[in-house]
Amino acid sequence: MDSQIDCIQPGGGVCMRIELTWGAWRRFYLRLFRRGYLKRMAKSRRGSENQCQWDVLDPRDLKFHVNQEGYSWSAADDPFTWRDQLPFARAGxxxxxxxxxxxxxxxxxxxxxxxxxxxxxxxxxxxxxxxxxxxxxxFRNPRREVPAESGLVVSPADGRVDLIEEIEHDEILDGPAIKIAIFLSVFNVHINRMPIAATVFGSGYRQGKFLSALKPESAWENERLELWIEGIEAPHRVMRVRQITGQLARRIVCHAKTGDRYQRGEQFGMIKLGSRTELIIPREEGLELAVKIGTKVQAGSSIMARYD
CATH class of the missing domain: 4.10.860 (DNA Excision Repair, Uvrb; Chain A)
Structure with a gap:
């Protein structure tokens, strides 16, 4: 895992700083008035190492560090799991x-x-x-019907396909590939989902500019975070999913860490306010693209490609 990815939102931001400040006041209140609650949380806490720069008193203190090894709580012991059931992205x-x-x-x-x-x-x-x-x-978080047919690759983002490009050799996939880019407007859902059932085996993060996501050069000049994933099912295809900021969308959120396993269509992050997502898949015999430039897609439910 890239050492620069020290939290789920490596680019920081004003709202993140406000939330962290609020967290400090919340911990002060808990220590002063909720000592019994803190004892219960400490008893059910798992792990022996704190990866945060502050004391971890309850699961809320781990919001920005769920992609790091360290403390955790089981779902049964976490009194805040109800927030995951809201129709809005918890990160927002x-x-x-x-x-x-x-x-x-x-x-x-x-x-x-x-x-x-x-x-x-x-x-x-x-x-x-x-x-x-x-x-x-x-920040809405609609439910999606994920297709179950084998060999399918679903869209990692909502938006419109604005680029399909052949790559002669991709260093991560170690062979020829196809890159499919999706532009997300401010009116699209901005939650990212896994294109296949896969295990995360690496990641990369790079700071950069905040050019409009409509400009082709934004793909390599803007801030970006990418995941390298390997399919759980044979033939264990390797793919890359890349989150790229835009002129307005300046905060990438990614919950995934090396070793995490995801099901097809499962959420792994989001980009806050208008952006771009790229999917790089192996170009091999039996591949059939299901989209073209201009196709509108939905994360987790729209089929991008099929492998025989």
């Missing part, structure tokens, strides 16, 4: 709360001004309301 809950705490009061203020002074303020009030709606829509 903090952004939703932070933006809402600003946009909702702002909308109310403009509505009051419209009632007391001029109806023109009601038009201004629409702006934060629409932005609030977009934030909620952006």
């Amino acid at each position: 809950l903090a952004e939703m709360i932070i933006f809402s705490s600003v946009l909702i009061p702002l909308s109310c203020l403009f509505v009051i001004l419209a009632c007391r002074h001029s109806i023109g303020w009601s038009v201004v009030a629409l702006l934060p309301i629409l932005l609030q709606a977009e934030i909620i829509w952006f």
